[in-house]
Amino acid sequence: MPSQPSTHCIFCSRSLAEVGGARITASQNLGLSIRDVRSNAEAAKGGIIRAVSPDAESPAVEFWGNLWDEHSIERALAELRADRQPWLCQICGGRLCSECGSPNRWADGCDVVGDDGSVTHQMIVPTSKRCTNPTCSLYAPS
Numbered sequence: 001m002p003s004q005p006s007t008h009c010i011f012c013s014r015s016l017a018e019v020g021g022a023r024i025t026a027s028q029n030l031g032l033s034i035r036d037v038r039s040n041a042e043a044a045k046g047g048i049i050r051a052v053s054p055d056a057e058s059p060a061v062e063f064w065g066n067l068w069d070e071h072s073i074e075r076a077l078a079e080l081r082a083d084r085q086p087w088l089c090q091i092c093g094g095r096l097c098s099e100c101g102s103p104n105r106w107a108d109g110c111d112v113v114g115d116d117g118s119v120t121h122q123m124i125v126p127t128s129k130r131c132t133n134p135t136c137s138l139y140a141p142s
């Protein structure tokens, strides 16, 4: 398993500081997951579009969702070879506030990657206050 996250979103190259919210590795509609450790990723709804190993010793990584193309898949594999866990920001992942479009505080039902590269699942939290934008009526401070 990678020991750190990538520095930027695999699709748009924004940093986490630029976007806020969480680093998403897997949602139902879009993501990637190392096949051997896929325990809590939601089952890929649209089906796996590609399964490929970053190198000869590593298990296959599965990709799903319509944002992937040859270039982004190749970038993701290069990140994994460099011991970094690829992720996508909440803008690319579509986890945005319904009121103002800022990233939500949680990426409901997604797998996210922490500062140590570990992937965890974010539960679906039933609350209306979930926005990261302090001026939004749906703002949640933490």
Ligand SMILES: [Zn+2]
Binding pocket: 009, 010, 011, 012, 013, 014, 088, 089, 090, 091, 092, 093
């Ligand atoms: Zn992005």
Ligand SMILES: [Zn+2]
Binding pocket: 097, 098, 099, 100, 101, 102, 131, 132, 133, 136, 137, 138, 139
């Ligand atoms: Zn908002």
